[in-house]
Amino acid sequence: MSWRGVLRHEPTEGGVWVLDTPKGRFVLLGRLDGAVDGATVEVDGEEVESFGFAMMGPQIEVRRLRGC
Amino acid sequence: MARPDPEASPGPGRWLGLALLASVGVGLWLLPSPAPVAYQTGGELAEPEPVGPGTLVVDYVDGTSPAEIAAIEAAAGIRLEWASPVSEDEALRSGEVADLPTALTTLAADPRVEVVEPAYEMSVSEVPAVRPQLGYPDDPLYPRQWNLALVGAPVGWRLGGGQGVLVAVIDTGVSPLPDLPAERVLAGRSFVPGVPTAADDHGHGTHVAGTIAQATNNGAGVAGVAPNARILPLKALSANGGGRTDWIAAAIDEAVDQGAQVINLSLGGGHSDVLVNAVEKARRAGVVVVAAAGNAGQEGIGSPADAPAALAVTAVGPDDQLAPYSSWGKGVEIAGPGGNTKLTGGGITQATLDGAGGQAFKEWQGTSMATPHVAGAAAVLLGAGASPDEAERLLLGTADDRDDPLRYGAGRVDLAAAGRSLLLHQRGLLAGIGAALALALTVLAGLSGPARVVSLVSAAVVAGGVLFLPLLPLPPGGWLSLLARPFLQWPGPFWSGFPLWQSVLLPLVVGVLFAPSRLAGPLALGFVSGVAGYLLYGAASGTTDLWWMPLGFDRTWLATNGTLTLLVGMAVAGMVKMRRRAAT
Numbered sequence: 001m002s003w004r005g006v007l008r009h010e011p012t013e014g015g016v017w018v019l020d021t022p023k024g025r026f027v028l029l030g031r032l033d034g035a036v037d038g039a040t041v042e043v044d045g046e047e048v049e050s051f052g053f054a055m056m057g058p059q060i061e062v063r064r065l066r067g068c
Numbered sequence: 069m070a071r072p073d074p075e076a077s078p079g080p081g082r083w084l085g086l087a088l089l090a091s092v093g094v095g096l097w098l099l100p101s102p103a104p105v106a107y108q109t110g111g112e113l114a115e116p117e118p119v120g121p122g123t124l125v126v127d128y129v130d131g132t133s134p135a136e137i138a139a140i141e142a143a144a145g146i147r148l149e150w151a152s153p154v155s156e157d158e159a160l161r162s163g164e165v166a167d168l169p170t171a172l173t174t175l176a177a178d179p180r181v182e183v184v185e186p187a188y189e190m191s192v193s194e195v196p197a198v199r200p201q202l203g204y205p206d207d208p209l210y211p212r213q214w215n216l217a218l219v220g221a222p223v224g225w226r227l228g229g230g231q232g233v234l235v236a237v238i239d240t241g242v243s244p245l246p247d248l249p250a251e252r253v254l255a256g257r258s259f260v261p262g263v264p265t266a267a268d269d270h271g272h273g274t275h276v277a278g279t280i281a282q283a284t285n286n287g288a289g290v291a292g293v294a295p296n297a298r299i300l301p302l303k304a305l306s307a308n309g310g311g312r313t314d315w316i317a318a319a320i321d322e323a324v325d326q327g328a329q330v331i332n333l334s335l336g337g338g339h340s341d342v343l344v345n346a347v348e349k350a351r352r353a354g355v356v357v358v359a360a361a362g363n364a365g366q367e368g369i370g371s372p373a374d375a376p377a378a379l380a381v382t383a384v385g386p387d388d389q390l391a392p393y394s395s396w397g398k399g400v401e402i403a404g405p406g407g408n409t410k411l412t413g414g415g416i417t418q419a420t421l422d423g424a425g426g427q428a429f430k431e432w433q434g435t436s437m438a439t440p441h442v443a444g445a446a447a448v449l450l451g452a453g454a455s456p457d458e459a460e461r462l463l464l465g466t467a468d469d470r471d472d473p474l475r476y477g478a479g480r481v482d483l484a485a486a487g488r489s490l491l492l493h494q495r496g497l498l499a500g501i502g503a504a505l506a507l508a509l510t511v512l513a514g515l516s517g518p519a520r521v522v523s524l525v526s527a528a529v530v531a532g533g534v535l536f537l538p539l540l541p542l543p544p545g546g547w548l549s550l551l552a553r554p555f556l557q558w559p560g561p562f563w564s565g566f567p568l569w570q571s572v573l574l575p576l577v578v579g580v581l582f583a584p585s586r587l588a589g590p591l592a593l594g595f596v597s598g599v600a601g602y603l604l605y606g607a608a609s610g611t612t613d614l615w616w617m618p619l620g621f622d623r624t625w626l627a628t629n630g631t632l633t634l635l636v637g638m639a640v641a642g643m644v645k646m647r648r649r650a651a652t
Contacts, residue, residue, distance in 0.1 A: 011409050012363045012393045013434040014272060014420075016309070025364075029308040050310040051337035053239065053272050053436050055362035055370070055395070058338075059310055 002044045003060065009037040016054045019043055027054040030062040042066045123187040124171055125151065128159035132180050137161070140181070144174040162187055195386040195413040204543035205285035209429055212417045213290055214386050215405035219441050220484025221293050225284065226538035226552060227487050230294025230447035231559050235280055235330040236323030238316060239273030240309065241266045242301035245427040247289035247419040248274065252281050256301030257322055259315040266301040270309060271421040273301065275432055276334045278418030279440035280447065289419050289429060293444025293483070297451065300328050305335060313340045316372070320346040324353045329450050332443040333359040333372050334436030340371040351377035354456045358443040360435035362395030367474070374399050379460065382475060383407070383438035386414045390475045394435055401477040402467050406438035407431070445483040453557055454490055455611040462486040487538060494611070495532040498554060502531025502601035505637065506594050513641035514648060515590055523594040530555040530598025531605075556602050567616045570606070572632040575599045579636050583643040586651070593644060596637040603630030
């Protein structure tokens with residue numbers, strides 16, 4: 001699946017990348033090389049039935065990050 | 069006609085004893101909570117803020133000529149000035165530039181540039197720092213730990229700092245560090261497939277564990293809420309911070325099996341029946357379970373915080389108000405300091421991994437950071453003799469109430485108040501029972517006057533400890549820590565770890581040895597009364613856990629030995645009476 005939204009780096013919990021989309025906020029898991037706070041991106045990945053320390057919303061296991 | 073009693077001075081002695089007991093009680097009420105003194109310190113740990121857009125500072129290689137510097141800057145399309153009138157020798161220049169990122173990139177590529185970076189403004193802390201009391205603790209970064217002062221951690225240290233309590237941290241793992249020594253951290257277990265050990269591969273779990281049990285007063289780093297507790301690391305979150313509900317539920321079961329008395333869950337997600345059930349099972353087994361409310365900054369908390377048996381924790385910042393990121397809503401039980409890194413010095417500073425195999429002190433925020441303050445406070449209360457139910461009642465009953473249960477639950481955790489309440493109610497009761505038994509036995513022995521006072525006071529101290537000591541701003545440790553505790557809670561491998569410690573054995577020995585002595589007889593009577601009171605209270609309340617006793621027999625053992633100790637006390641009283649008769 002893919003999601004389009006704005007990347008945000010939240011300072012909470014030592015720093016967490018999230019994606020703000022029209023459907024709400026998603027926590028991004030995995031390598032996010034080249035991520036830039038405030039950039040509009042398309043994220044390819046999989047929503048995982050997962051818990052974590054971010055606790056800001058559903059989590060996406062990121063496969064690829066594309067700038068828009 | 070009754071013979072004159074050579075040791076008696078009836079009346080005044082009884083009143084003196086009562087006055088002593090009363091003064092202890094009044095002292096407890098009147099003594100103020102030791103509050104930290106605020107002062108300002110630097111804020112080197114906080115993220116520096118750039119001075120406006122495009123302010124650059126460049127340190128050229130020493131010896132670079134002014135002509136070369138002018139050429140480099142011209143090529144980069146900038147014109148800087150010497151950073152100060154004496155900076156020419158150091159080739160240090162600064163100034164405004166139109167395109168900061170491009171200038172940074174261009175200059176960094178030039179071998180004649182030693183360092184180039186945006187100019188930062190180092191600000192002083194916006195959060196008042198705390199001052200150690202009488203030099204305790206001596207951890208150099210303690211002044212930044214406003215959070216520990218806010219929850220009253222110093223009282224917790226004087227209550228034993230969680231001595232003997234095992235706290236399970238279910239997280240990304242926990243790695244021992246110089247400021248979180250290996251002897252405090254058990255081996256633990258990993259529930260993440262493919263990860264063999266519970267070592268931390270992220271840093272989150274180590275930071276959380278540090279808030280609970282960071283080495284304190286070791287002359288290095290920072291302090292923790294319950295520095296004498298031990299940590300059981302159970303890794304249920306992978307290096308990227310995620311984990312499955314079955315891993316977390318299995319970790320909760322493991323914590324119970326390993327004998328953890330507190331479980332810290334600085335994690336969460338949507339609702340999960342599996343997690344709720346695991347938490348309920350753990351609580352039924354007598355474990356205090358503490359869970360983070362979440363960081364969505366809106367109403368609604370997920371699992372495991374939504375389990376009725378969990379203490380769900382929201383976060384407050386240094387202003388003691390709900391932090392903007394904290395989730396809140398129905399099911400919130402209590403709040404703790406989670407920090408606010410938007411304020412310089414406003415985060416929670418603990419030791420964690422530096423990413424290169426070493427230790428770093430990082431200032432983080434989150435309900436994950438709030439949760440271990442409550443877990444640590446629970447560990448302190450359990451270590452000081454509270455039962456799990458009592459610990460929860462004390463935490464909720466003494467929290468700093470905000471009259472806003474959806475955001476703060478019962479209020480912000482206040483370990484100092486909980487500790488005072490424990491001293492007053494539980495230990496005060498213990499001391500009272502000990503003194504009451506001593507009073508009865510001194511009547512039986514025919515003791516009065518100073519001898520009776522000695523018996524009453526020694527019984528109260530043996531049963532409940534010197535009640536007011538933990539409330540005085542004295543450094544914990546040594547004899548002060550021992551005297552602050554009931555005698556049978558004294559730590560040590562040969563004392564409280566010995567199975568017959570909580571039995572009639574020691575009172576019997578003391579009674580036989582010292583009852584015939586004129587001077588030591590009243591003390592022996594007090595000692596026996598204090599131990600009898602402690603054992604009988606443990607049998608009646610169920611607060612005493614005998615680690616070596618099969619489940620369910622603790623109370624029978626305590627009741628039997630308490631009764632036997634009381635019989636020993638009656639025998640000692642008889643011996644004291646006979647000795648006095650013989651003396652007259």
